[in-house]
Amino acid sequence: MSDRPDSGTTSWRTRLQESAVYRSVVRTPPFDSPRGRAQRAFGNVFLHVYPVRVPRALLRFRSTWRLGFISSVLFAILLITGVYLMFFYTPAVSMAYGDMQLLRSQVGFGQLIRNVHRWGAHLMVLAVVFHLVRVFVDGAYKAPRQFNWVIGVGLLVITLAYSFTGYLLPWDQLAYWAVTVGSDLVQYAPGVGGWLRNFLLGGSTIGQSALLRFYVIHVAVLTAAFFALMAVHLWRLRKDGLAVGDPDVAHDVTTRATEAVRTPVAADAHWLADGRRVLGVVETEDGPGHAREPEHEVFAWPHLLIRHQVVALAVIALVLALGIAFEAPLRELANPNVTPEPSKAPWYFVGLQELLAHFDPLVAGVLAPAVLVGALLLLPYVDRNPSRRPEDRRVALVLFWTIFLALVVLTVIGALFRGPGWGFVLPWEHLYFEP
Amino acid sequence: MSPTRRELLEAGWKVGGGLLVVAAGWTSFEALKPLADVSGGGLLPLLPADAYPEGSATFVREGRFFVTRAKDELFAVSQKCPHLGCAVPFCEASGHFECPCHGSVYNLGGEWMSGPAPRGMDKHPLQIVDGRVVVNTAVLEQGAPLGTREYDTPSRGGSCAPADEA
Known part of the structure; x- marks a missing residue:
């Protein structure tokens, strides 16, 4: 059962963790190893919010x-x-x-x-x-x-x-x-x-x-x-x-060139960096490898x-x-x-x-x-x-920042520069701001 | 052409489910619909007409309106700004109603002078019965459209908004 050396005086903690009740609640092995932690993250409803591994x-x-x-x-x-x-x-x-x-x-x-x-x-x-x-x-x-x-x-x-x-x-x-x-x-x-x-x-x-x-x-x-x-x-x-x-957002060229299937959803209609539309499945087979290589991912826990x-x-x-x-x-x-x-x-x-x-x-x-x-x-x-690269999205980004800045300016004027009767007041003369 | 049993049952489920959603929505809506306003208002007798001198605005708390006299005519002007519902105070310094929220200004007759409001201030019908002012708070008449300026009174200068550039 346990691979720990039995010292004869098993701690209460070990006894608890090996009890049938505890094992009915927590099914996975102790999490003092990456594998144990991964298993527990995978099997636990709360930790399952995280994937077992995430991009570095x-x-x-x-x-x-x-x-x-x-x-x-x-x-x-x-x-x-x-x-x-x-x-x-x-x-x-x-x-x-x-x-x-x-x-x-x-x-x-x-x-x-x-x-x-x-x-x-x-x-x-x-x-x-x-x-x-x-x-x-x-x-x-x-x-x-x-x-x-x-x-x-x-x-x-x-x-x-x-x-x-x-x-x-x-x-x-x-x-x-x-x-x-x-x-x-x-x-x-x-x-x-x-x-x-x-x-x-x-x-x-x-x-x-x-x-x-x-x-x-x-x-x-x-x-x-x-x-x-x-x-x-x-x-x-x-x-x-x-x-x-x-890979779509990775800016270094080599990663982008090895772009491949991420999920089945994206697989059937996928674009390469040069704009060619390819079948993701084909690309996976031909590609030299993709971003989900082990060295690009780490365990979410810890x-x-x-x-x-x-x-x-x-x-x-x-x-x-x-x-x-x-x-x-x-x-x-x-x-x-x-x-x-x-x-x-x-x-x-x-x-x-x-x-x-x-x-x-x-x-x-x-x-x-x-x-x-x-x-x-x-x-x-x-x-x-x-494309998710900023160079390809100039119009969208300019439009977005313009609207966002307009909202910020309106908010700042309304919050800090307005006084009674909505008259213009300099905030350093009198600040009418209620959070 | 005639549907199979499977298609008929499937359609039946969809129609039934749809009806259930409609019924639930409808009953919830009926239940949550606001009750009729109990404060329906009525005839509110006030002071004798000559207690309201020319150029004055007297607040009547019970009905949340002002009794004003401009060009020798009496008005019952609702306190609620037709723009966004703020309570508009009367500014003695200027002789106008000046809304503190967005700076709409109205004359003593409740007519729009400046600011973002879409019309003049709303009014209650006002009668004189046996020399006394009686206001019907059950009826609220929409204010005069923008541009109507029949009851402008001479400006008294001053404004209640401290910053005057607005």
Whole structure:
């Protein structure tokens, strides 16, 4: 059974690991060898998220900047802190604001947890957006990964919906008016706008039904949707293989010349670097070898796992530090009669608000975001250029960076350069910024 | 031409499943549809008409509107900005309504003067009954289209927005 020398006094640990109960739970041999670890990673539902082996290129931090993983860590933090907050929060107009104050004064670590939840949410929006940017720039949305890009856009929309619904819950002036502005935007959608807005709010004004609806959507509906899409996202990532280390992005010529089949999906319609379309099967047979050679791959456990642990710890440390240093804002109790000066949307929507100051609400508030999301969804099917090398994608990259920079500029102006009445204010004279 | 049993059953499953989805969607939608607004409003009697002097805007908290008088005519102007629903305060310094959210400006008659709003401010019907102002809060009339400027009052200078270049 065990190949260890029997010293007569087998430790309790060894006895445990050899017990029938333990073996029914953990079927694989001890993982003190690469083979054992690989077997366990393969047979464990949680570790199975990782492939047994990953491209060596993935170990470089700058291959992905770990942005997808960082988003997942932030989501886990938000889930845990969110559940904690749920124990102390009542989604009722008469109680919500009081519960915010109780979190500060009565609940153990209540304010800290709320702060971490808030900063974690902001960081998650950032991380998800940068993840999208990274995937675009690397061309990782191209065949065979088009559909996973679409799933990713869905996850971005869910992340924003999380932020927007969560924004109302403290029921202070900041929450009330940001959501008033945000939900009134929907009114401008042609035809169904007014009806849709009332359906979302459960009435014509933001009141008890709106608060309850936003709460249920925030804690239950979006969470279910997020887990469903996340499962597909990770599953497709495993099935399609990583774009990093895939020969299409490898810049050195020799690797590209040995390009070959990666997955059966890509095999029947595959392009060589010189643009010839070949049958992947044929190429595999003729090719001098392909990138999946042993020296290009390492075991995910421990090499990737340890890196992910370091990143996860760094993310936790960061949100904790932010939570200790900066309080999540809480203004006065929501008052439908007084709009605070200025009234700004959360920063990730403030670019939209800035756009609203210049264009018709139908254009700025409905068409612009709809076109943006629609373009993102269709991108992998519209951009049929198979190459992932930047030199071959000048138009796509210039277009992307232009739109991205425009969004950044709008956001910066809206967040930092706008004051009461949406007038222009220099941030070093007076900063009107509410995170 | 006639379908095989397999095809018929397959079609039956699809139609049945489709109906189930429609039924589930419909009932969920019906259940979640907002209830009729209970705050339907009604006739709200206010002060005698001469309590509202020319050029003034008096906020009526119960109905969330202002009673204004411009060019000797009384208006009940809804506080809600027709742009994106912010509560618009009256700025005494300028004699205009100035929205704090996106800077729309309206005159005392609720007519649009500048800013991104799509129309003038909405109004409730206002009557004078036995010398008293009565406002019907159950009815909200859409504001005047852009360009209507019948009730401009002389400018008082000043503005409530601190930065004036906007």
